[in-house]
Amino acid sequence: MVIANARAAFSPEGPFQTTTIERRNLEPHDVLIEIKYAGICHSDIHTVRGDWGPVNYPLVPGHEIAGIVSQVGSGVKKYAIGDRVGVGCMVDSCGECHNCHQGEEQYCLNGMTGTYGAIDKYGQHTQGGYSTHIVVTEDFVVRIPDALDLDVAAPLLCAGITTYSPLRHWGAAPGKQVAVVGFGGLGHMAVKIAHAMGAEVTVLSQSLKKREDGLQLGADHYYATNDPETFKALAGSFDLIVNTVSAKIDINAYLSLLALDGTLVNVGAPSEPLDVNVFSLLGHRRSFAGSMIGGIRETQEMLDFCAEHGIAPEIETIAADRIDEAWERVLASDVRYRFVIDIGTMGNA
Incomplete structure (x- = not known):
């Protein structure tokens, strides 16, 4: 089990607090990712503030995640240690329904598992990318092309x-x-x-x-x-x-x-x-x-398309202790055009 440093909301009003969260031990097809950057999405604010329903606090948001593979399970075939990878808005689905078989896991008929604010198949509340590490099954990890820097790649995983x-x-x-x-x-x-x-x-x-x-x-x-x-x-x-x-x-x-x-x-x-x-x-x-997000296949297609066409979001990179300020600026439309957290500034709890 990995203990990850994180920033969590303990109530709808905040502020964010430094904490630690547990990431599960790797199953055979799991990937441990050392998170380098996490984008801030308006959905994070809606979710934490209860706009879309009840919230289980403390909650670590963040579903625009870019980082480096630091460990792989015994059965992982798609990724190796050192690979540049990303995780978006979902970390699992049933894998058995019609929509999942069509590569539309985001519309899983049994409900996809959100990167944060959901309950996974282990019965645990998922926690997101405002943290130093995350464990995700390899089928819900995407590869970040070399032509995209990790900081600008992060917001592509949602925006x-x-x-x-x-x-x-x-x-x-x-x-x-x-x-x-x-x-x-x-x-x-x-x-x-x-x-x-x-x-x-x-x-x-x-x-x-x-x-x-x-x-x-x-x-x-x-x-x-x-x-x-x-x-x-x-x-x-x-x-x-x-x-x-x-x-x-x-x-x-x-x-x-x-x-x-x-x-x-x-x-x-x-x-x-x-x-x-x-x-x-x-x-x-x-x-x-x-329309929501895309499936994993389409998300990889999007990353490759952006790399091919030189498309990257306009970002402002911030330290982890400026998340509250960044949220207020998002609400005031005072960002051009996406905040990205440098997870290297996360520090210890």
Whole structure:
């Protein structure tokens, strides 16, 4: 058993405290990873603060994990000590249902096991990447290409795959008009990936304060949604809209921007319901859909795609003692565009 140093939330209000957690002894197909970097996701905040349901405290969040294999079980075939690897939002699934057999473990019919805040097959509460080590079965570990530094690779394990998956599934490609709602941690990755896929990309953000960044990172157009003229000018324009915002917005207004057979996909997960008028869908045969992360196979595909196209998130690296500050800045939209924790600063409990 490995004792890992960690930062945990002991209540919804925080602050984070230094602690230790136990990682299980390696089973034959387990991999022990020394975590080097862990990204901060808005989902971490929602989960710890109880927005999505009851929480078992203390909780170590973090599902954007990049590190080095430091030990392998006796039956591991995919990885060796010293390999550069990552772990995303899930660490297990049943492996037996139709969805798992299709490589869509994130939609496991028996429930995938989240990297933190879940109960694993051993009956233990899972703890995430704000820690120095993690043990994961090899089938839920992905390989980080040499072309990606570990610090920028970490956010790809959530922000990258969360946007890559719907863009790939709904066919972002040359000749397609794609809009991205929100230009934060998820939004800026959606822009980079959609641009690399060849689509014409439009950012729909509350204001124009990040317009220069958006255009520099791959957007062809950038509009402010606080201007009512935006919705008039862009009515019926888009084949695909990816909504990355985790707050309640007027979905019907955004549905009006879809062209014939267009789809609006929600990847942001607000804590309150969104109101949809069915007449917003009936006109022009529009669709309103949702998407989580990708499966392990697609996550590896995404990492390879990003390495091939030189895609990396814009990050700000912080020490472990600045997590609380970083969370407050995430809530204030004061980050460009993803915080990454240097786990080497974790220290001892």
